[in-house]
């Protein structure tokens with residue numbers, strides 16, 4: 332972790348002004364996280380270059396640098412979608428959209444399709460017109476091919492830049508526990524915007540732990556072995572809706588995240604140029620939230 336770090340602007344509001352969250356380095360091996368002083372978004376303000384982060388993901392995503400809790404609880408080393416916790420959260424995301432809007436007859440795309448579980452569930456249960464994956468891992472793309480699911484091997488920014496990509500070609504795009512691990516959350520949402528027609532749907536699902544009751548202790552939330560810029564973004568409901576609204580999505584549904592492990596927001600693409608203003612978080616409250624979280628962790632779990 333001796334790589335050069337440089338400051339990045341807030342992905343939600345664009346401000347360069349950020350305050351360090353004092354308690355984080357105690358659990359992250361000395362690495363820092365910041366909160367935007369303008370909108371309260373929690374993010375890795377100091378990051379390596381896009382290239383360095385991308386290289387790290389390619390080498391460690393399916394290696395051993397993943398979630399401590401998952402590894403300890405399941406006995407699996409490294410990340411796989413075949414564990415009960417992952418199946419459960421993908422099922423939640425699937426049924427959330429299917430109940431509120433519906434996959435039937437839709438052209439569906441999953442960004443960060445992984446091992447294809449989400450698309451396979453839609454394909455076999457929900458009668459979509461088609462399913463398609465965008466997935467950086469070549470190994471996973473081979474799995475998807477084997478399941479009869481077409482895919483693009485690469486990230487969404489490469490996909491949107493590819494000459495064969497048709498803009499506005501999907502009715503639904505899913506980002507399942509993916510946006511927090513991208514290099515630039517705003518650019519990803521902008522690419523998704525271009526891939527949808529006006530009225531098309533984006534659903535973002537993430538493991539929100541910000542400004543909600545504490546669901547796990549801080550030393551489970553951070554892993555000192557993982558560079559913080561491999562998971563740069565930590566969303567509250569306001570931050571996620573604010574990001575979607577500022578790119579051009581109307582956040583038409585926010586799940587009941589307060590007593591659910593997940594934060595899931597459905598955005599509907601608005602006409603070109605339209606924005607949806609959303610309440611910001613107060614960064615002093617964000618810092619106080621982390622302080623309370625530290626107190627809970629230290630008193631009860633360490």
Ligand SMILES: [Zn+2]
Nearest residue numbers: 341344367370
């Ligand atoms: Zn901001």
